[in-house]
Amino acid sequence: AQKITQTQPGMFVQEKEAVTLDCTYDTSDPSYGLFWYKQPSSGEMIFLIYQGSYDQQNATEGRYSLNFQKARKSANLVISASQLGDSAMYFCAMREGREYGNKLVFGAGTILRVKS
Amino acid sequence: GAVVSQHPSWVICKSGTSVKIECRSLDFQATTMFWYRQFPKQSLMLMATSNEGSKATYEQGVEKDKFLINHASLTLSTLTVTSAHPEDSSFYICSAPRGAGNTIYFGEGSWLTVV
Numbered sequence: 001a002q003k004i005t006q007t008q009p010g011m012f013v014q015e016k017e018a019v020t021l022d023c024t025y026d027t028s029d030p031s032y033g034l035f036w037y038k039q040p041s042s043g044e045m046i047f048l049i050y051q052g053s054y055d056q057q058n059a060t061e062g063r064y065s066l067n068f069q070k071a072r073k074s075a076n077l078v079i080s081a082s083q084l085g086d087s088a089m090y091f092c093a094m095r096e097g098r099e100y101g102n103k104l105v106f107g108a109g110t111i112l113r114v115k116s
Numbered sequence: 117g118a119v120v121s122q123h124p125s126w127v128i129c130k131s132g133t134s135v136k137i138e139c140r141s142l143d144f145q146a147t148t149m150f151w152y153r154q155f156p157k158q159s160l161m162l163m164a165t166s167n168e169g170s171k172a173t174y175e176q177g178v179e180k181d182k183f184l185i186n187h188a189s190l191t192l193s194t195l196t197v198t199s200a201h202p203e204d205s206s207f208y209i210c211s212a213p214r215g216a217g218n219t220i221y222f223g224e225g226s227w228l229t230v231v
Binding site: 033035037042043044045046047050052091095102103104105106107108109 | 148150154158159160161162165207209211213218219220221222223224225227
């Protein structure tokens with residue numbers, strides 16, 4: 001079974017509007033972490049935001065926020081006020097429990113295109 | 117600026133030769149680093165965990181004799197692709213957790229082309 005599922009292969013958003021990128025996960029471990037990364041065409045992986053399974057509040061980092069719904073096992077990324085530079089591939093990833101170290105399992109990714 | 121640096125960014129090598137890729141944590145120590153591989157239009161797949169002072173841990177299906185990993189210091193891990201073949205052509209990228217691991221940084225990645 002897929003541990004991380006990103007159901008949107010591609011998304012379009014108008015500049016200055018908000019967009020939500022979906023991510024659902026599957027784990028039986030009570031301790032886990034969820035990450036979002038941005039990968040532009042250059043290939044680098046840019047860390048955006050982190051949410052721990054025990055965190056009470058949704059994580060926020062500037063224009064990025066994570067809509068964490070633990071019961072539904074979803075960790076959607078919300079990008080507010082989209083900019084042309086936001087066009088990239090976005091990956092959701094999960095780290096399970098401390099015994100797994102800090103290795104990540106990635107979703108298939110969502111390509112975001114911001115239109116002017 | 118970059119927190120994890122990877123070198124080289126691009127490399128072309130001939131079939132049968134070996135190529136080394138370096139991953140450095142720039143302002144923090146990383147006892148563990150991770151190597152991933154990414155084929156075009158696909159997601160990242162973990163290849164191995166690089167452990168400082170001990171042997172690397174390889175994921176199932178990854179040939180440890182072909183992808184040699186050495187964690188020489190607390191800031192440097194190297195991946196050597198030995199006897200490279202065209203099917204080894206891919207994007208290789210490393211990561212290192214910082215602090216408690218709530219922030220995991222990636223290097224810039226290395227594009228390997230084997231001709």
